[in-house]
Amino acid sequence: xxxxxxxxxxxxxxxxxxxxxxxxxxxAHLADCRSCSAEVAELRxxxxxxxxxxxxxxxxxxxxxxxxxxxxxxxxxPLVKQEEPIAPQPAxxxxxxxxxxxxxxxAAGLAVAGAGGIAIxxxxxxxxxxxxxxxxxxxxxxxxxxxVRGDVKGGGNATVVMSPSKDRAIxxxxxxxxxxxxxxxxxxxxxxxxxxxxxxxxxxxxADQSKLIQGGVADKIYFxxxxxxxxxxxxxxxxxxxLIAMA
Amino acid sequence: xSEESTALPWPVAVDATAGTPADLMSRVARGDSVAFxxxxxxxxxxxxxxxxxxxxxxxxxEEVTQEVMVEIWRTATRYDADRGSLTSWILTxxxxxxxxxxxxxxxxxxxxxxxxxxxxxTEYDEVAETVTTNLxxxxxxxxxxxxxxxxxxxxxxxxYGGYSYREVAELLDxxxxxxxxxxxxxxxxxxxxxGVTGR
Numbered sequence: 174x175x176x177x178x179x180x181x182x183x184x185x186x187x188x189x190x191x192x193x194x195x196x197x198x199x200x201a202h203l204a205d206c207r208s209c210s211a212e213v214a215e216l217r218x219x220x221x222x223x224x225x226x227x228x229x230x231x232x233x234x235x236x237x238x239x240x241x242x243x244x245x246x247x248x249x250x251p252l253v254k255q256e257e258p259i260a261p262q263p264a265x266x267x268x269x270x271x272x273x274x275x276x277x278x279x280a281a282g283l284a285v286a287g288a289g290g291i292a293i294x295x296x297x298x299x300x301x302x303x304x305x306x307x308x309x310x311x312x313x314x315x316x317x318x319x320x321v322r323g324d325v326k327g328g329g330n331a332t333v334v335m336s337p338s339k340d341r342a343i344x345x346x347x348x349x350x351x352x353x354x355x356x357x358x359x360x361x362x363x364x365x366x367x368x369x370x371x372x373x374x375x376x377x378x379x380a381d382q383s384k385l386i387q388g389g390v391a392d393k394i395y396f397x398x399x400x401x402x403x404x405x406x407x408x409x410x411x412x413x414x415x416l417i418a419m420a
Numbered sequence: 421x422s423e424e425s426t427a428l429p430w431p432v433a434v435d436a437t438a439g440t441p442a443d444l445m446s447r448v449a450r451g452d453s454v455a456f457x458x459x460x461x462x463x464x465x466x467x468x469x470x471x472x473x474x475x476x477x478x479x480x481x482e483e484v485t486q487e488v489m490v491e492i493w494r495t496a497t498r499y500d501a502d503r504g505s506l507t508s509w510i511l512t513x514x515x516x517x518x519x520x521x522x523x524x525x526x527x528x529x530x531x532x533x534x535x536x537x538x539x540x541x542t543e544y545d546e547v548a549e550t551v552t553t554n555l556x557x558x559x560x561x562x563x564x565x566x567x568x569x570x571x572x573x574x575x576x577x578x579x580y581g582g583y584s585y586r587e588v589a590e591l592l593d594x595x596x597x598x599x600x601x602x603x604x605x606x607x608x609x610x611x612x613x614x615g616v617t618g619r
Contacts, residue, residue, distance in 0.1 A: 236460055
């Protein structure tokens with residue numbers, strides 16, 4: 174991204190109008206850009222006036238529920254300055270492919286992906302990352318959990334962790350090639366009659382991402398990844414960038 | 421610990437009228453639930469109002485408001501006053517939670533239906549109208565009206581409508597770069613008009 178383009182993202186960023194991958198990219202830039210951080214702080218104050226402008230009294234019963242919940246909620250440890258960053262663990266992927274080591278790796282990857290956000294932005298905590306890790310751990314703990322993996326044309330690979338009994342899957346995309354503007358990755362699941370069903374989009378701008386697929390997983394035989402025009406296609410454009418047998 | 425100070429009453433009772441939001445917040449960060457109850461009274465209407473504006477559904481809005489208020493309690497220890505006002509910290513969190521909810525529901529809808537083109541523009545019209553008729557927000561109304569139409573639409577569709585800039589571009593039939601720029605210069609104009617600072 175060239176620098177004028179990046180600076181123009183302060184507006185969409187403050188309005189939470191950036192897709193996840195672009196948000197992560199912009200936050201990485203923010204960490205190195207003092208003028209951007211200052212602008213973000215100011216624009217944020219301005220945007221939030223729009224929030225104050227629509228204040229509405231909540232239902233009175235809500236307060237009791239909130240107070241009851243905080244009574245059983247532990248507060249976070251304060252951040253001590255100059256905390257050590259979470260060390261990424263690259264290249265540990267190769268050999269032992271046991272569930273346990275895989276989970277450790279995936280969790281590390283996700284945690285690292287989130288760390289930039291924490292470091293430069295006090296507003297976004299790690300809850301999203303934590304949730305992803307919890308989902309992955311839960312899925313892997315199912316007795317029928319399976320994991321398949323394949324290469325993606327153009328670079329990178331896709332790993333599908335699934336549980337037919339839970340009818341859900343988590344797709345971990347790693348090292349994907351960046352797509353030109355206006356292109357997106359799209360996920361597909363193929364059923365026994367060889368019909369492809371869209372399972373949502375994955376950004377063309379982010380090398381590493383994870384996607385949760387809930388439902389429609391159990392009876393599928395292949396996972397597919399294609400490159401499509403934004404905002405996705407009702408039918409897959411062939412040949413796919415990846416096609417991975419799920420059973 | 422001295423032997424006399426057993427069974428300290430906790431939380432410490434305080435004058436309910438005492439303290440600015442910032443004072444309240446530092447007490448909340450030290451685990452004072454009475455201060456938190458006061459902070460709730462100050463902030464919950466803004467949190468709920470914003471979430472309700474974005475999500476529309478009252479039950480969902482209550483649920484997300486509860487999440488946000490509890491998150492304020494949980495992360496109060498991490499709040500840094502040097503990096504923005506308390507109101508802004510809280511409303512940013514509220515807005516993000518609301519948007520997260522919008523996006524996660526959207527992605528499950530997208531899985532069911534093939535990804536379709538943009539929806540209608542009624543949402544925007546409604547939003548703009550409500551904002552501009554709220555008497556209590558004269559200043560915001562006035563400042564919003566000082567924006568160009570495209571700036572105002574870009575900002576409010578994203579902030580109140582919960583749309584991504586790509587969706588906003590689609591709805592307004594404008595180029596992506598144009599919408600990104602209008603969101604930024606619209607907010608800059610709003611900032612200058614409202615006289616707010618980042619601290």
